Amino acid sequence: MGTRIGKEVSIGIAEAAMMADVDVVSAYPITPQTHVVEHLSELVADGHLDAEFVPVESEHTAMSTCCGSVAAGARTFTATSSQGLALMHEILFIASGMRLPIVMAVANRSLSAPISIWNDHGDVMAERDTGWLQVFVENGQDAYDHILWAFRVAEDHGVLLPIMVNFDGFIVSHVVESLEEWSPEEVRRFLPPYDPPYRLDVDNPWTFGPVGIPDIYLETRKAHDEALLGAKATMVKAWSELADVVGRQYYPVEQYKADDADIVFLSMGGISETCMTAVDELREAGKKVGLVRLRLWRPFPFDEVKAALGGRKVIIAIDRALSTGGPGGPVASEVKAALYGLETRPQVIEFIAGLGGRDVTVGDFKQMYEKGAAVAAGGPVPGYELLGVRA
Amino acid sequence: MSSELTNVFAAKMLPQRELFSPGHRACQGCAPALVMRYMLKALGPDTIICNSTGCMEIISSSYPESAWGVPWIHVAFENSAAVASGVEAGLKALMRKGKIPQRRITVLAQAGDGGSLDIGLQAISGALERGHDMIYLCYDNEAYMNTGIQRSSGTPFGASTTTSPAGARSFGQSTWKKSLAEIAVAHHIPYVATASVSYPFDFMEKLKKADAVRGPALVHVFAPCPTGWRCPSELAIRLGRLAVQTAAFPLYEVVNGKYRITQNVPHLKPLRVYLESQGRFRHLTDDLIDELQQGLRERYAALVAKAEASQE
Numbered sequence A: 001m002g003t004r005i006g007k008e009v010s011i012g013i014a015e016a017a018m019m020a021d022v023d024v025v026s027a028y029p030i031t032p033q034t035h036v037v038e039h040l041s042e043l044v045a046d047g048h049l050d051a052e053f054v055p056v057e058s059e060h061t062a063m064s065t066c067c068g069s070v071a072a073g074a075r076t077f078t079a080t081s082s083q084g085l086a087l088m089h090e091i092l093f094i095a096s097g098m099r100l101p102i103v104m105a106v107a108n109r110s111l112s113a114p115i116s117i118w119n120d121h122g123d124v125m126a127e128r129d130t131g132w133l134q135v136f137v138e139n140g141q142d143a144y145d146h147i148l149w150a151f152r153v154a155e156d157h158g159v160l161l162p163i164m165v166n167f168d169g170f171i172v173s174h175v176v177e178s179l180e181e182w183s184p185e186e187v188r189r190f191l192p193p194y195d196p197p198y199r200l201d202v203d204n205p206w207t208f209g210p211v212g213i214p215d216i217y218l219e220t221r222k223a224h225d226e227a228l229l230g231a232k233a234t235m236v237k238a239w240s241e242l243a244d245v246v247g248r249q250y251y252p253v254e255q256y257k258a259d260d261a262d263i264v265f266l267s268m269g270g271i272s273e274t275c276m277t278a279v280d281e282l283r284e285a286g287k288k289v290g291l292v293r294l295r296l297w298r299p300f301p302f303d304e305v306k307a308a309l310g311g312r313k314v315i316i317a318i319d320r321a322l323s324t325g326g327p328g329g330p331v332a333s334e335v336k337a338a339l340y341g342l343e344t345r346p347q348v349i350e351f352i353a354g355l356g357g358r359d360v361t362v363g364d365f366k367q368m369y370e371k372g373a374a375v376a377a378g379g380p381v382p383g384y385e386l387l388g389v390r391a
Numbered sequence B: 001m002s003s004e005l006t007n008v009f010a011a012k013m014l015p016q017r018e019l020f021s022p023g024h025r026a027c028q029g030c031a032p033a034l035v036m037r038y039m040l041k042a043l044g045p046d047t048i049i050c051n052s053t054g055c056m057e058i059i060s061s062s063y064p065e066s067a068w069g070v071p072w073i074h075v076a077f078e079n080s081a082a083v084a085s086g087v088e089a090g091l092k093a094l095m096r097k098g099k100i101p102q103r104r105i106t107v108l109a110q111a112g113d114g115g116s117l118d119i120g121l122q123a124i125s126g127a128l129e130r131g132h133d134m135i136y137l138c139y140d141n142e143a144y145m146n147t148g149i150q151r152s153s154g155t156p157f158g159a160s161t162t163t164s165p166a167g168a169r170s171f172g173q174s175t176w177k178k179s180l181a182e183i184a185v186a187h188h189i190p191y192v193a194t195a196s197v198s199y200p201f202d203f204m205e206k207l208k209k210a211d212a213v214r215g216p217a218l219v220h221v222f223a224p225c226p227t228g229w230r231c232p233s234e235l236a237i238r239l240g241r242l243a244v245q246t247a248a249f250p251l252y253e254v255v256n257g258k259y260r261i262t263q264n265v266p267h268l269k270p271l272r273v274y275l276e277s278q279g280r281f282r283h284l285t286d287d288l289i290d291e292l293q294q295g296l297r298e299r300y301a302a303l304v305a306k307a308e309a310s311q312e
């Protein structure tokens, strides 16, 4: 077993990438991702990590460089946030379409304008359809474990897709937590070396990224979609392998005190931890309430969502992003879509919470619960609400 | 081997092997396609090409066919220098860590004038500044040809393109060609050169020099496009020569900051002989031709002065 120590989550993420023995790190600084890449460049400078640290001139170049290095056969890591992720947008589709298994940590932050360095999920939701695997973590241990897990999944020959590990800016990234690091032996047992089936090899030349005429484009999209959906099985397998090695078990959708709950919160990311405290207090007050957390966002875990939410009376869906001029929040929209085919559908009430770093407290969850309870008692289903917005 | 010897015997000594295969989809008389062919004759099979979007990408890689006999990657329009940075960094790390055998592999990024001078300039600057051991090659056909002959900042003064059209209130492109080589020199890299498809041995020798230096090198190669220039396809090579002989595109190299003109033109030909067969210049008045000729000659004189200063 590894050692347990107090560590800033961003530092933990960098050290997990070091434990994965990455060959290339290419990144551009942006708050709140900075501590991750600063620490990686230190690890390289101090000789703890044998890698090329490429200090690029933009995030567009960071992602392009990652495409080049992973195509050359190098294990590749990057990290970004917000505007940086948006600047990568074009290349994100290409990285996934070309099946290049890059691992990227995204310290989630709101998007401009107005410019805001604080946390929400607006950045990653704008990249929802880029064809990347996407998971959300809640705390430092989770984040550390999932960097290693992400390499295991992305580089699997049955997957070969890039992956984003989303962790909330500041409220997760900058927090010092008790962290159990993996031993080199545990890493060795869990994560095989990167062994690409295709790479830029002068002895065996391949053409990467050719033109897709109408006769073939459609088939490549189908193959991409199937690869993404099919990746879930490998993800689940890798989670159970991770449990075998370090004893922590993760699932695509996880529950907290939800077994007998008529009303459940549904959340994603670091906010879930505050929600758990609210659930504890509501349970003490005799309320049958629980929490369902989405860990896996792409591929969307339809079956697991149906299994976890079907049969409930009311779901209180909490989004950290707003689809402006649209249906409210992306998580609630997709959950509703997943539940639509059920014979008896739960009611879903939607809250868009904590935009641009606005605090979401235990008290806020209790208020959301009261609104959910009113619906459960037969009251009307309100439209989505931006939690705590001033009139 | 000395450069003189290469020049004398080059034609016979060129490798027979075609690493850029015929059968691609380029137009008749396409000089950029010849650039690709010469490029791989000079660099050989241990080369990885990172290609930007543009004519040379589109004509060579229609899935499931590929003209490329070397590893080749296309990611996007503006980023081949960035992709090459990654390939170079990846190979370097893998070799240092013993994951692949130590070996000299050439990494070359290439784009057209649009992908280099306009949308890709930042990525080039970043790659040159970081000092990657790579070659950047710009094949310059003086407009965005792939998308239908729109102007770029490499389009010459006076040329009519689909976004700098000549008309009642326009004489075509009103700005002067941006100098990629000078921008590269400002990065203090070991090797910068201009070249022309019409001087193939000079071009190939420059590529070999670019390959031999450790660190970044940039070669800006002139490559006429009959389709976009609206000229007969059999004139492509002649136009490349005339561009040098009229100072429309002088050939020089800059080795560690020292300039040398590699194709001296003591008596410049009148610019008209270069312009007259090209539809893109057909509308130009005598005054405009004089203005263009004067501008080009001033630039050439400045270049000659730099080369002379470098000899001192």
Ligand SMILES: Cc1ncc(C[n+]2csc(CCOP(=O)(O)OP(=O)(O)O)c2C)c(N)n1
Binding pocket: B032, B053, B054, B055, B056, B077, B078, B111, B112, B113, B114, B115, B116, B141, B142, B143, B144, B145, B146, B147, B152
């Ligand atoms: C981001 C982006 N913008 C625009 C385009 C459209 N586009 C593709 S190739 C091209 C022009 C290429 O010009 P150049 O680099 O000079 O190469 P050429 O086609 O002349 O060989 C343009 C505008 C694109 N593919 N990507």
Ligand code: SF4
Binding pocket: B025, B026, B027, B028, B029, B030, B031, B032, B033, B055, B059, B141, B145, B146, B224, B225, B226, B227, B228
């Ligand atoms: S348009 Fe010009 S550069 Fe493009 S393939 Fe045709 S001749 Fe070559």
Ligand SMILES: [Mg+2]
Binding pocket: B112, B113, B114, B139, B140, B141, B142, B143, B144, B145
């Ligand atoms: Mg062009």
